Amino acid sequence: MSVHPVTEAELQAYVDGRLPAERATEVAQHLAQHGDDAQRVAAYRRQNDALQAAYAPLLAAAVPARLQPGQQRRWLLPLQPLLQHYAVAAALMAVSGFAGWQLHAYVAGERTQTVYLARIAAVAHAVYSPEVRHPVEVGADQEEHLVRWLSKRLGTGLKIPHLAEQGYSLVGGRLLPGERGPAAQFMYQDSKGQRLTLYVRVSKEAREQTAFRFAQENNVGVFYWLDGRLGYALSGETDRAELLRVADAVYRQLNP
Amino acid sequence: MKLPASDVFAAQAMQYIPRLRRYARALTGDPSAADDLVQDALERALVKQDLLREGTDLRAWLFTVMHNVFVNQVRSAAVSRTVQLDDAMADRPQPQSTDRLEIRDLDAALQALPEEQRAVVLLVGLEQMTYEEAARVLEVPIGTVMSRLSRGRERLRRLMQGLPETAVLKVVK
Numbered sequence: 562m563s564v565h566p567v568t569e570a571e572l573q574a575y576v577d578g579r580l581p582a583e584r585a586t587e588v589a590q591h592l593a594q595h596g597d598d599a600q601r602v603a604a605y606r607r608q609n610d611a612l613q614a615a616y617a618p619l620l621a622a623a624v625p626a627r628l629q630p631g632q633q634r635r636w637l638l639p640l641q642p643l644l645q646h647y648a649v650a651a652a653l654m655a656v657s658g659f660a661g662w663q664l665h666a667y668v669a670g671e672r673t674q675t676v677y678l679a680r681i682a683a684v685a686h687a688v689y690s691p692e693v694r695h696p697v698e699v700g701a702d703q704e705e706h707l708v709r710w711l712s713k714r715l716g717t718g719l720k721i722p723h724l725a726e727q728g729y730s731l732v733g734g735r736l737l738p739g740e741r742g743p744a745a746q747f748m749y750q751d752s753k754g755q756r757l758t759l760y761v762r763v764s765k766e767a768r769e770q771t772a773f774r775f776a777q778e779n780n781v782g783v784f785y786w787l788d789g790r791l792g793y794a795l796s797g798e799t800d801r802a803e804l805l806r807v808a809d810a811v812y813r814q815l816n817p
Numbered sequence: 818m819k820l821p822a823s824d825v826f827a828a829q830a831m832q833y834i835p836r837l838r839r840y841a842r843a844l845t846g847d848p849s850a851a852d853d854l855v856q857d858a859l860e861r862a863l864v865k866q867d868l869l870r871e872g873t874d875l876r877a878w879l880f881t882v883m884h885n886v887f888v889n890q891v892r893s894a895a896v897s898r899t900v901q902l903d904d905a906m907a908d909r910p911q912p913q914s915t916d917r918l919e920i921r922d923l924d925a926a927l928q929a930l931p932e933e934q935r936a937v938v939l940l941v942g943l944e945q946m947t948y949e950e951a952a953r954v955l956e957v958p959i960g961t962v963m964s965r966l967s968r969g970r971e972r973l974r975r976l977m978q979g980l981p982e983t984a985v986l987k988v989v990k
Contacts, residue, residue: 570963573970577941579948604974612843612943615923619839628834628855684828738831
């Protein structure tokens with residue numbers, strides 16, 4: 562028997578694995594002698610497992626458009642600085658403000674998709690590239706696993722460009738939510754710790770190839786392009802010529 | 818970080834959307850009601866983002882915002898909801914082995930829990946929050962979390978196993 566009586570709260574904490582090891586051992590001893598409690602604990606653990614299993618598909622499911630930034634009115638507003646790179650959008654917006662955005666989206670739906678690609682890649686770059694402790698989910702030391710994992714999640718075979726010749730080594734990569742499902746981000750850095758990120762997302766329907774396009778989002782420059790079902794965006798807080806040099810190398814490696 | 822704060826907020830909040838959807842789905846028992854709830858919560862979070870202090874756990878904060886939206890919705894629909902749930906439970910099929918039925922069964926059993934117990938069971942069992950995090954999200958003392966968790970799990974067990982609901986938990990000495 563344990564020295565201290567086992568409380569109901571401790572039984573719950575035992576179910577969730579949140580008791581200190583020593584106390585957990587005492588609770589296990591208690592359960593060995595109290596069949597009713599043991600049955601309850603087992604049932605509660607099955608509940609946790611059942612909950613995890615039943616609702617897991619929602620974690621992997623594509624987020625509906627209405628829940629995404631860029632689709633809701635209030636999420637849309639921050640898109641404006643990027644749109645100003647487009648003469649049409651800038652002109653429309655100068656004339657009619659927010660209504661201009663909607664007209665622009667109507668006129669150039671296809672282009673809006675790629676603008677969004679640049680936009681989300683720039684934001685992802687700004688969020689993760691300053692990270693010191695957790696810049697990536699899977700490091701370059703597990704490159705093979707990284708490729709397999711992200712290829713599986715994006716549902717297409719990905720290739721990770723090697724940019725040693727351009728002076729950048731792979732840091733690793735992570736899975737990100739994209740506009741219609743999972744997206745991938747690969748991070749590189751040079752000898753001075755300057756970081757570039759390559760954002761990759763996949764769309765259901767094959768689109769034509771596009772030329773490089775450039776967007777500047779505050780300090781983050783982005784070269785982005787479409788290549789069939791895949792959309793790429795290379796982001797960095799570096800000058801445009803340098804970014805283009807690397808983007809060109811990425812493109813050549815992906816299209817040998 | 819040179820981007821406007823609102824952009825960074827949107828990007829970070831986006832990461833939690835799948836988790837918010839999962840929780841909302843289990844909480845409401847209905848896919849479209851769940852997405853409505855997430856949408857309402859996100860819009861509210863965007864409006865309230867200035868209140869978010871640096872260093873606050875964004876996940877817990879988003880769940881708090883969504884929980885408050887949910888509680889308000891439940892309150893305004895309380896009467897009709899209770900009636901529907903009682904009917905749903907009366908027609909509940911006996912537990913069977915097919916996955917789909919199990920999910921439906923779990924859904925139905927969850928919906929039969931009082932909303933406050935359901936929230937705790939889900940935050941802890943599904944979202945795997947610590948008791949402290951769940952207490953923060955629900956804005957209740959941790960002791961309340963523990964007692965709701967205990968009652969919620971036991972009630973869920975009885976519902977799933979077809980046992981009478983009335984049994985009183987004995988206090989373990």
